[in-house]
Amino acid sequence: MKPETPFYITTPIYYPNAEPHLGHAYTTVFADILARYHRLIGDDTFYLTGTDEHGLKLQRAAEAKGVTPKEFVDSMVAIYRNFWGLLNISYNRFVRTTDEDHIKVVKYAAEVMYRKGLIYKGNYSGWYCVDCEKFYSASEYLMIDGRPHCPIHRKPLEWTEESTYYFRLSEFREYLLNLLKNKDIVYPKHFRQEVINKIVGQELLDISIARPKERVWWGIELPFDKNYTVYVWFDALLNYLTGINYLSDKERFRRYWSSTHHVIGKDILWFHTAVWFAMLKALDIDPPKKVLVHSFIINKGLKMGKSSGNAVRIEDLLGRYLSSDGVRYLIARIFNLGKDVEVSTSLLDSIYNSELADNLGNLIRRVGVLIKKKLKGTLSSESIDNTLTDKADTAVHKFNKLLGEEYEISTALQEVMGLLKEANAYINSVRPWELSDPSKELYTLMEVVKVAINLLYPVIPESVSKVAESFSIQLGNPLDISVDVGKEYVVKEAPILFKKVR
Ligand SMILES: [Zn+2]
Structure with a gap:
């Protein structure tokens, strides 16, 4: 038996000062699709998400509500978990920076770096707002x-001076440049160049990692100086180690860490490359395998129910598109690593109606109804129409390459939609309802449906399960899926998957 390949995927941990919106869902759904895909192809997959729970902003938000910071973050975490449940996010651990094992990791990391002389005491000066304490x-x-x-x-x-502790980021200049230039970690590549340019173009300065406790007490205490708490960013990055048992199970940690994929937005690129790679080196840990960087959603003009500010609310999306699958599909279809995408209700509506309701939904419904009507629900055939099924095999190949190797979920989905479009055109041209025995034609269509739903499973798992159940289709590894002849399918019902929105 071949040993399972590990696959470790993470989202940034979110700052729970407000409920999550489309921006958070964008990253989290994308990571979930990759996690589900890798589970299907047989990888030993671990998906980590969570919340970044310390710092002044949360200390303040709790004070404003008259509760303790811990009470405040507990209530926010419940909201996050609820939304991820509604969106069918299959995380393996929800890490919180207030978790005991995480606090241990942060203290350990700070201690190790301090002992190595990579953390030193100094002064920080700058323009300070007393009211913000920032x-x-x-x-x-x-x-x-x-x-x-x-x-x-x-x-x-x-103008204020504050005593602090610094991390010697400046010492890692050569290491970082070598690493970034010689290893393909940051994807898409133009983001790698951005980091290199920043390191080359400006002095790589040491970076403050602590705040005086009298100013920020809601944080993890520095193990070597009780008067300071660890700055949130230093605390937060280390969650990726906590999530896979860095201190409690070295072997498990090493195994998953060798296949680490961080999904991040481009606004936190610097911290997740230059700063994070240097921290890891300071702890004698290899860099992650991949940092997958996505661009922003521009949501100007998106008026979808009660939107607060310009953030699109997840419950509004779920309300409009009626299912987690609808919202997951839309997020996957607009997802873009390299470029910002502008979303609007009319764009989302048109993708939903044309691709989910019409293209996929209608095909399933028509094939199901025809098999029930013309063949009493039982389908088999020894021959097949290769002109259509060859396209299915091509789509499998392209889909796996696009998603598995290039992380291009949107383009991968368009491959499947192209195939389904061909299938709908095929029905219209062969007119199975007019044939006395349309077994060959309907069988051909069923094979296309089988291929398509197997590929769509990581994106719309509930709908795919419903079709598989209704049509007695076996779901399997998307890498191995292919067109077969001589199988028997029993169609129990012809489900209506997606209702159009207007
Ligand atoms: Zn202020």
């Missing part, structure tokens, strides 16, 4: 009458 950089603060002002309070900022 430093603002030149790109963040507002210039009013020639003085920096807080972007939130619009009050003048104060």
